Every structure is written in structure tokens, then in C-alpha cells.
Amino acid sequence: MLRTTTLSVALAMLFPAAAQVNNNNNDGFWNGRSSTLSGGLEFGVPLGEFDHTWGSTMVGLSANLALPMRTLPLEFGYDFSWARMGSEYDLIQPSGGLLTAIPSRSVSVKSNVYGHHGLVRLNPLRGGVRPYGEVLLGARNFVTRSTVTTDEGVTDDERDGAWAQSYGWAVGLMYAIGDQVFVEGRVERLYSGKVDYVDPRTIDIDPAGKVTYEKANSRTETLQIQLGIGLRF
Numbered sequence: 001m002l003r004t005t006t007l008s009v010a011l012a013m014l015f016p017a018a019a020q021v022n023n024n025n026n027d028g029f030w031n032g033r034s035s036t037l038s039g040g041l042e043f044g045v046p047l048g049e050f051d052h053t054w055g056s057t058m059v060g061l062s063a064n065l066a067l068p069m070r071t072l073p074l075e076f077g078y079d080f081s082w083a084r085m086g087s088e089y090d091l092i093q094p095s096g097g098l099l100t101a102i103p104s105r106s107v108s109v110k111s112n113v114y115g116h117h118g119l120v121r122l123n124p125l126r127g128g129v130r131p132y133g134e135v136l137l138g139a140r141n142f143v144t145r146s147t148v149t150t151d152e153g154v155t156d157d158e159r160d161g162a163w164a165q166s167y168g169w170a171v172g173l174m175y176a177i178g179d180q181v182f183v184e185g186r187v188e189r190l191y192s193g194k195v196d197y198v199d200p201r202t203i204d205i206d207p208a209g210k211v212t213y214e215k216a217n218s219r220t221e222t223l224q225i226q227l228g229i230g231l232r233f
Helices: 002-014 048-053
Strands: 036-046 058-068 074-092 105-122 129-150 155-176 181-192 194-198 215-219 222-232
Touching: 036 048, 036 074, 036 181, 048 215, 058 105, 058 222, 074 129, 105 155, 105 194, 129 181, 129 194, 155 194, 155 222
Parallel strands: none
Antiparallel strands: 036 058, 036 222, 058 074, 074 105, 105 129, 129 155, 155 181, 181 222, 194 215
């Protein structure tokens, strides 16, 4: 139900009727080609094996930078994404009361996925409404970080990560709300290879502060839905 609602809202925002655009947006500044920088909220919907093995919608942030290629209707750039898969937190209180020499400790475990992709964008139109299409190539990094912090502020980190190559396509739409500012809706379809990643549902912190978890192995294909705001410069 959450996935259906999320996808429906995103698609409704992604494709507003072009007939509603104010004619003023089709003149002046928005008729030129320029670089763009945008970012916003992202929802990651697992597909295929990833849906069967993990199956939870991820929420995070995304940002992308695109630069025009001279007079061609093409742009190239970089797309970054971050999403939280899961986390656990516990405060370990030592036994022995106030006189104990062992300080209390907090244990935090966070599982994230980071996306790093180069992009080539076809963006041929001018005016206040600009649909575009992209091809993407890069990798995704699945990282679980365990952090122990004492009362004195001493920390100890342990990381468990794995990379997976990925590629895909994206479609998006920019809608001008000012001379240089626009809102953006974007949908990405990413195809990723098999990778061993921590299953956040299995993370456990025992009374001594020891962290244990299990790993899953699958392809990690997703549908990424992004809603945000951007700047032309």
C-alpha cells in the first residue's frame, strides 16, 4: 500500500499538464541553456530479487549536477543518492552502580546505501516545462557502520561495506517557479549486480554491547522516485 501511494503521488507531481504553464515562463531566461543543480527527497522501491530478499521502501536524499554540451541538446553530470535501510541504538549501563570504574556506552548501528552515477541527459526543450531523459552508469555502496561512544566522548567505529556496479535510465521534469529556480520530479530505474549486504532486520546489540547481524545476497535493483527543487546557473 505504501509503495502504491508513493508511486501515485510521485507520478502525479512528475507530469503536470503543460497547458497550465504561464506563457511568461517560456520567454527570457528559460529559453537559454544552462547548468543545473538540484536535490530533494528520494524513495527507493526494491524490485526483483531485492524486493524478495529485502522488500522495504527506503527513504533518503538525492542530488544531481548537469552541465550542457555546447549547442547540443545533451548534458552530462553526476547523480548522488543516500538512503537509510535500517538502524539500531542501545545505551549500555554497567553493573555495579555509581562506584563502578566502567563508563556507560551508547551503541549505534546504521545501514545505508549510497549511489554514485555518471549521467548523460537528453534535454532538448526550452521554456518553463522541461521533460528530459537520461542514461546512468556507476555503482552503489552498501555500508553498515557500528559506533560505540562512551560518556567521555571516546568513539570506536567499525564499518562493513560492499560495492555493486549499477546502470539504468531516468526520466524527469523541471517546472520553472522563477527565473533560476525550478521544482523537479524524477524517476530512476537502476539495475545492479549481486552483492552481500547487511540485513538490518537481523541487527542485534547484546547487553555487553556486542553487535551481531546476518547478511543477504541478491541483485539490488530499485525504482528511485525523487521530488525536489533546483537552481539554474
